[in-house]
Amino acid sequence: AQKVTQAQTEISVVEKEDVTLDCVYETRDTTYYLFWYKQPPSGELVFLIRRNSFDEQNEISGRYSWNFQKSTSSFNFTITASQVVDSAVYFCALSEAENTDKLIFGTGTRLQVFP
Amino acid sequence: GAGVSQSPSNKVTEKGKDVELRCDPISGHTALYWYRQSLGQGLEFLIYFQGNSAPDKSGLPSDRFSAERTGGSVSTLTIQRTQQEDSAVYLCASSLRGIVGEEQYFGPGTRLTVT
Numbered sequence: 001a002q003k004v005t006q007a008q009t010e011i012s013v014v015e016k017e018d019v020t021l022d023c024v025y026e027t028r029d030t031t032y033y034l035f036w037y038k039q040p041p042s043g044e045l046v047f048l049i050r051r052n053s054f055d056e057q058n059e060i061s062g063r064y065s066w067n068f069q070k071s072t073s074s075f076n077f078t079i080t081a082s083q084v085v086d087s088a089v090y091f092c093a094l095s096e097a098e099n100t101d102k103l104i105f106g107t108g109t110r111l112q113v114f115p
Numbered sequence: 116g117a118g119v120s121q122s123p124s125n126k127v128t129e130k131g132k133d134v135e136l137r138c139d140p141i142s143g144h145t146a147l148y149w150y151r152q153s154l155g156q157g158l159e160f161l162i163y164f165q166g167n168s169a170p171d172k173s174g175l176p177s178d179r180f181s182a183e184r185t186g187g188s189v190s191t192l193t194i195q196r197t198q199q200e201d202s203a204v205y206l207c208a209s210s211l212r213g214i215v216g217e218e219q220y221f222g223p224g225t226r227l228t229v230t
Contacts, residue, residue, distance in 0.1 A: 031215075033215060033216035037221075042223070043224055044221055044222070044223045044224070045206065046221075047218050047219070047220070052216055091158060095215055097215045100163055100171045100215070101146070101163070101213060101214060101215040101217060101219075102148065102163055102171060103148075103150075103158075103219060104160070105150075105157060105159070106157075107157045108158070
């Protein structure tokens with residue numbers, strides 16, 4: 001069965017700290033995609049990144065980086081030098097090739113960055 | 116260009132009444148999805164449209180829920196005889212072709228409150 005677990009419900013940091021959001025997934029499919037979405041206080045989900053199951057290369061985009069490890073079924077997200085504007089709920093999601101392209105979401109991690 | 120739009124943004128209804136929620140996807144996007152975000156259940160998939168057909172309705176929680184899409188564009192989610200547990204934010208998303216791994220673009224959601 002497919003499942004996404006975000007064990008951290010809420011994280012609070014002070015501005016400029018680095019923070020890592022954990023995501024662990026379960027799937028029987030060999031072809032799948034992992035996503036991170038950001039939901040700021042305004043409520044609209046914003047796409048951040050997508051990785052497919054055949055590409056374990058880590059990715060960096062500005063202050064954001066992602067670490068995909070198939071061996072541990074994890075797709076963790078790190079924000080370097082966090083800023084107040086990073087405060088949001090972050091969702092990890094999975095879609096499987098055998099299962100249409102619906103997204104299976106984790107429960108989200110609320111990140112609060114204090115000045 | 117315009118993003119996914121949803122209306123109304125907020126809806127308060129009495130228990131037992133029917134409600135209709137509308138989604139306007141991004142122009143040219145063939146795939147459309149409905150999700151529900153509630154405190155108890157997190158973000159969950161409801162239904163997926165490819166054109167006007169719904170190949171995956173597996174997430175609809177009961178037969179009180181139905182959805183249709185016309186002209187390969189606008190979609191309406193209908194909830195009949197609303198119950199208090201239907202209170203949630205209903206999110207609509209669209210993607211260009213509806214293939215696995217494709218980015219889904221989300222609307223701002225409709226907050227439904229059943230009193």
